[in-house]
Structure formats: C-alpha cells, structure tokens
Amino acid sequence: MIVAAADNDEGLVKSLINDKVDVNSRDWDNLTALISASGKGHLNMAKFLVSKGAEVNLRDKDNITALMEAAMGGYKDIVEFLANKGAEVEAAALSGVTALWLAAGGGHQGVVNFLLGKKADPNNKRTDGITALMAASSAGHVDVVGALLKAGADAQAKDKEGLTALISASENGSVPIVKLLL
Numbered sequence: 625m626i627v628a629a630a631d632n633d634e635g636l637v638k639s640l641i642n643d644k645v646d647v648n649s650r651d652w653d654n655l656t657a658l659i660s661a662s663g664k665g666h667l668n669m670a671k672f673l674v675s676k677g678a679e680v681n682l683r684d685k686d687n688i689t690a691l692m693e694a695a696m697g698g699y700k701d702i703v704e705f706l707a708n709k710g711a712e713v714e715a716a717a718l719s720g721v722t723a724l725w726l727a728a729g730g731g732h733q734g735v736v737n738f739l740l741g742k743k744a745d746p747n748n749k750r751t752d753g754i755t756a757l758m759a760a761s762s763a764g765h766v767d768v769v770g771a772l773l774k775a776g777a778d779a780q781a782k783d784k785e786g787l788t789a790l791i792s793a794s795e796n797g798s799v800p801i802v803k804l805l806l
Contacts, residue, residue: 625649629657629673632666637673647676654685663693667701670694680711687717695723695739698732703739713742720751729759733767746777753783762792766800769793779805 625645628636637657641647648656658678661669670690674680683689691711694702703723707713716722724744727735740746749755757777760768769789773779782788793801 625657626651626655626660629666629669630660630664632661632664632669634669634672637669641676647673647678648682650682654683656682656684656690658682658690659684659688659693662690662699662702662706663697665694665697665699665702667699667705670702670705674705674709680706680709681715683715686719687715689715689723691715692717692721692723692726695732695735696726696730698727698730698735700732700734700738703727703735707738707742713739713744716748720749721756722748724748725750725756725759728756728765728768728772729763731760731763731765731768733765733771736768736771740771740775746772746775747781749781749783753781753785755781755783755789757781757789758783758787758792761789761798761801761805762796764793764796764798764801766798766804769801769804773804 691706724739790805
C-alpha cells in the first residue's frame with residue numbers, strides 16, 4: 625500500500641483497503657501510506673487515506689510525520705489539509721527539526737507562512753543548534769528569512785560551533801539576507 629500511495633495508484637490502494645489491508649500499515653522504515661503520499665505531493669491520495677482512517681500523526685523511523693514530509697516538499701495544500709485534520713504542527717524529528725524548519729530550509733515560502741500562522745516556533749533548531757533561520761539564510765531564501773524574522777526568529781542565535789545566520793549568509797554571499805540580518 626505504501627508504494628501504491630507514493631505512486632498515486634488510487635485503484636490499487638482502494639483494492640488493498642477493500643482486501644482489509646490496514647491503512648496504517650508500515651514498512652521497514654516505519655513509513656505509512658500517508659507519509660509516502662504526502663511526501664510526493666499527492667493531495668487527493670492523502671485525503672482518501674485520511675477518509676479511510678489513516679492517522680495523521682504517525683511517525684517513521686526518524687520521527688518524520690506526513691505533515692513534515694509535505695512541508696519538506698513544499699506541498700502547501702497537503703500541509704494545510706493535514707494541519708486542519710489535527711496533524712501536530714510542532715512535531716519534531718529525531719534531529720529536532722519541525723515542519724517549519726524543513727520548509728524554511730527548502731525555501732517554501734507559502735508553507736512557512738502557513739505554519740507561522742499556526743504559531744509554529746520560528747526558533748526551532750536541529751540538535752546541532754542550527755535554526756530554521758540559519759537554514760534559510762545559508763540557502764539564500766530571502767523571503768523566508770524575512771518571514772522568520774518578522775515572526776520573532778532570533779538573528780543572534782548560535783549553533784554548537786558558534787555560527788549565526790549572519791555568518792552563514794555572509795559565507796554564501798547573500799547580500800540581501802545580510803542586510804535583513806543586520
């Protein structure tokens with residue numbers, strides 16, 4: 625079912641559900657059909673799976689949720705759908721990152737704005753201390769950096785090596801981000 629959902633094969637998924645395959649079944653990585661479909665951007669598949677009882681807050685082996693997978697891919701429609709169905713916006717992976725961190729690092733402005741509107745923590749950081757702001761700054765995502773700063777992200781935060789978002793932006797030559805951070 626997991627591969628069929630990732631491939632957006634609605635017929636096969638329906639057939640498996642009709643054959644009583646558990647919609648929340650997992651593979652060796654603890655993936656579920658909903659996590660896989662969400663990570664591939666298949667909104668209608670995600671809706672169908674949830675309508676058949678897929679749990680929106682299940683996690684894979686790395687504690688990644690369907691909402692986090694959708695955020696990482698920039699699939700705002702799926703992020704909105706899952707959040708409205710009760711998905712935890714602040715769920716954290718084993719690395720400490722949340723959906724906001726993943727969206728910020730990927731430059732997914734619409735997802736970032738939505739999650740900030742849901743009161744996601746703009747100061748979320750990985751276990752190594754790298755914040756969402758640092759991730760967006762080092763990747764050159766000017767609009768995301770602006771949104772995070774407006775939401776209260778700490779521009780002075782340091783990772784475990786003592787680096788800041790400003791240092792990351794400077795190293796990558798992103799003048800617009802450096803100006804925002806000063």
